[in-house]
Amino acid sequence: MAAPPAYALIATDLDGTLLRGDDTVSDRSLAALRRAARAGARHLVVTGRPAPRVRPLLESLGCTGLAVCGQGAQVYDAAAGRLLWSVRLEREPAETALGKIEAEVGQVYAAVDQDGVDGLTLIEPGYRMPHPTLPAVRVGRRDDLWRRPISKVLLRHPTLCDDELAAVARSVVGSLATVTMSGPGTVELQPCGVTKATGLALAAGHLGIAPGRALAFGDMPNDIPMFDWAAHGVAMADAHPELKAVADEVTTTNEDDGVAVVLERLFPAG
Known part of the structure; x- marks a missing residue:
């Protein structure tokens, strides 16, 4: 089997994907994200939660870069504590x-x-x-x-x-x-036309990363546009059937470190 491409961007949903049911990220998942970061990959949170509800989680993850919030309506700069981009629903x-x-x-x-x-x-x-x-x-x-x-x-x-x-x-x-x-x-x-993919595309463009080098994780239909945009989409084992139907692969559940399972394979310890 051919070696997987070198992913430069890891886009993760939060609820039902990276987060466990108690709103925490496991040590295994944190370690896998750090290993990917050492290999040069950037991690982007892409969530339906609005920026104010994401800020404490970003701090716990040690994220100081960008995050896509509000289903793509907001691109938040964690280091500066401000929105780089936002769209309102009138x-x-x-x-x-x-x-x-x-x-x-x-x-x-x-x-x-x-x-x-x-x-x-x-x-x-x-x-x-x-x-x-x-x-x-x-x-x-x-x-x-x-x-x-x-x-x-x-x-x-x-x-x-x-x-x-x-x-x-x-x-x-x-x-x-x-x-x-x-x-x-x-x-x-x-807002009409706004999806996780629109926000992710803006954030990735700001980082200079093309969709062909992006890996996305999710569990619900709102993640479908993100999967369509990224090179490789990974659905959680208990994901909604609509998302599984368009996923490139299915991993274990969020409670079983599904994100880490894939990252450990793609970014093995050197």
Whole structure:
């Protein structure tokens, strides 16, 4: 079998991929990332979490470079503590998209991630955070979600599963927003045309790294654009079937150090 290409960029999703269920990164995964870094590869976090929710994790990983946040709507410079690039989801298309979805399925519950490095996650009455460790501020009514510019809207339905809600949203939203599904209980609306791939391409271009030298890891349908962009996509063992269908290979789960398993093979100890 031919030797694998020399990957210069390692793009990892966080939840369900690099992170374990307790929001930590295993010592094995950290060691594998450090070994890849010694070989000259750059590590980029590419996550649906907004920049303010990623900053503590970047510190724990020792990341001082770039990170792609907010499903690609933000490119964050960890060393400078600022956004190099961000795209907002304007209130009018967001509200129109919500109205179209609710016309099809009845009431949904919404939350928003505010734009900026200090933006909050606001949740309306009835919305339940899918990831309880992430901080959020409950507001009194939907109008309060639009206090400041936002980067995305998060949706939940009282009875529909994520796949059903995402399918309906895609069928009616059109060019108002991009619909993604990034984890259990996490269907999102983000600026039209924005995906993890758009943010990753910007960050990689800033680093001077072409897609042909990129390796990507993920577990959910929102990682599909990233897999399409990168030379090699690796899905976790318990990844969503849509992502597995386009992956170049499948590794073990996040709890079983799936990222490290692949990196140890591609960047063996010298």
